[in-house]
Amino acid sequence: MTLRLLDTLSGEQRPFTPLDPTNVRVYSCGPTVYGPAHVGNFRSFLFSDLLVRYLRYRGYPVTWVMNVTDVDDKIIRGARAEGSTIAAVAERWTARFLDDATTLRMTTPDVMPRATAHVPEMADLIGTLLERGHAYRTDDGSIFFRIASWPAYGRLAHIDPAEMRVGERVESDEYAKDDVRDFALWKGPKDDEPAWETAIGRGRPGWHIECSAMSMRYLGASFDVHTGGVDLVFPHHEDEMAQSEAATGLPFVATWLHCAHLQMGGEKMAKSAGNIARVGDLVESGVSPRALRYSLLAAHYRMALSFSEDSLQAAASAVERLDAVWAALGAYRSDGPDDATLPALLAEARSGFEAGLDDDLNASPALASVFELVREVNRRIAARSLSTADAVRVREVLTDLDRVLALLPDEEALESDLVAMVAARAAARAARDWAESDRLRSALLERGVAVEDTRDGQRWRRVEVARG
């Protein structure tokens, strides 16, 4: 089977066919760096990560672009509040974003363009829209996109512009415009706001134009996949699509993918609602980063997902189950013959994994397939029906699937004093000195090493040290 994706624009699930098989181009709406992103934001980023990882697993070369919005109202307000500059604010929170992303094992995008470094490209694009009659200026130097000039407006979000609730929440814009539904491409200069001198005049870019300019700069006028959270469908992506296609006359994006919200306490996780959790705080409080990754990744991306203490705890246990079988395979030694049915078992696990992800990146059945493999492998380890080479084979398959999941433990050697403690415990056990052996076992556990006895001797694995 091949990868099938559900495209927001057409509403259809279609086989993925790259525009250019030698370079699949993916653009993801990244963070606005006015503060630390919350785990709801990261659900969306990790869903893009899953897409990119799976495309690469499937053998496609991928160029992944994720923008950083480093100028907007909130950043300007933040800078003003602390008497600093938008550059300082943006730099601080960009660094934090990258730290959190690394913590969650997010693939580093190939390009992470910053809006402020691409103002000329945005001005060019706006210039084209002006020339083509899709944009107009207002007295304060702002430039708006004229929705009336673009009949296709509303196609992505499946809304009729005429039905928009004009007047209730849409207006109240500080900038005068011909039609309240028109959106800002360029905001005229204000005394207390940063502004750029460009071919279209002085001012600062609107939000939507950033993504159009930067995606096209790095991926071309048409590219394969554009991702983001569902809340970006309208107006952000609708506006992006309108202005991009109005400027180029070409289809902007082949497949639009939108990730459902993360919920906490029965509602969308959002800063404004106050129900947010942050990567840094969670990790600080002892949550395993891999458990956090698992909890954000384990459900289908288009389904609302509940985030809670319980879901995190369940994720931690699931990841530990992976750790346990990984350690058991690493410690496994048997001179017996190869297990003749193992290749079929491994092939079945892999095909279940791929079938799940091929179906619009459905992680649930993919993970189910992995855990079914884990159970069967545990059985065979207990029955000692695998050879040493078989254990390596299982590890190789898990490693390969982990290119997509990124959940397996890091391979790190034990510190020398811990190695000594493990050896001392083996000696104590050999001497049947249970008191000393138990003492060392708990001492090791306090240092984050779980020791388990098997008929081949003891094996160890890293565990999260309980804190707080």
Add this chain to the structure above:
RNA sequence: GGCGACGUACCCAAGUGGCCUAAGGGGGAGGUCUGCAAAACCUCUAUUCUCGGGUUCGAAUCCCGACGUCGCCUCCA
């Protein structure tokens, strides 16, 4: 007011016409193994898929209605 999604066990969550007397993870109860543990394995934990009608030989899956929850229409991942 408009548009849309969802409602599956104690919790999270797949499945969307027959392989479902419903994956997987977590939790709980028993058991096996073990010096004791831990891990692991085994058994049990939804004859049922919010409710009421209907279509069909057959529905958790399709249709209609009710109830409930959430989202978008405004900055938002």
